[in-house]
Amino acid sequence: MKAERTKKQIAIRFLLVIAVCALLGAGAGLVRLKAGTSAMEWMAGFEHLLAGFGPWWYLPGAVLLVLSTGYYLAGKRQLPHTEAEEEFQTADRLLELSMVFSNIASVYAIVAMALSYFAPIGPSVLLLIVEVAWTVTIQSKTINAIKVLYPEKRGSVWDTKFSKDWYSSCDEAEQQLIGQYCYRTFLIMNSVYPVAMVLLALLALFDMVTPFACFLVGLLWLIQQTVYMVTAHQKEHGKARQR
């Protein structure tokens, strides 16, 4: 277990965070001054720059999918030899890496769609369809390969109930691990949301973002906190509590 931080360490870290925030604020102010134009115009220029990449926003997604496909093929090649423990672990690791890249690609495809909004609609829609189809196909094939390693697993990626079916076919150790992944995500998002909200609030002061952006991020944060707290209350005191 890690030793608890001393009061001195806590104070130093706190001051460092304040100093970094001050530097960031000063930097933002300098950028704003250097721009030599109104904040709205600067933001419009930045947005134009983002939109300028057009369909090229899909390229990183394609790279992720190439990696995912490569790991899937490498993992699949190991499947006939997985009677041995070492080969089993290798296949499991490779297929898991394939899922990591395809999962990131699935989210990224939607981000790319939003960012390439100003590109000619034809190629963008076509690239979106190709990336989404590639993602779902590679995920489906990877899940089928994982089911060879774990025949007890249930669920199809084509089904909207996939996550529930998969979780219910996991044993106690796997469910405990999923709980740990979720908790880590919760902790990280609990840092990301406040930073995003402060950033948006600052940008809103300079009319660089619309109030809707602040509302949207705030709403997502509220949903996360509410779901966590309500679920905790239900599990501990409600009808859904575990026995």
Next chain:
Amino acid sequence: MPLENRLKEFRAAGGLNQQELGSLVGASRQTISLIERGDYNPSITLALKIARVFGKSVEEVFYLTGEEEV
């Protein structure tokens, strides 16, 4: 006090592979592997199921090392 076990030894004696033992106790092959390596401490329910498969008591399969008298 780390929890040790003789799972691998009893499994080999019983002629079971990890997948087969997992199926008998409702756990995955990976979980059996994790328990054998000492990377996961099973619940009492799972420990009892495993011990029952081998016809042993839980204490014969799982034991604490560096145990002190209480």
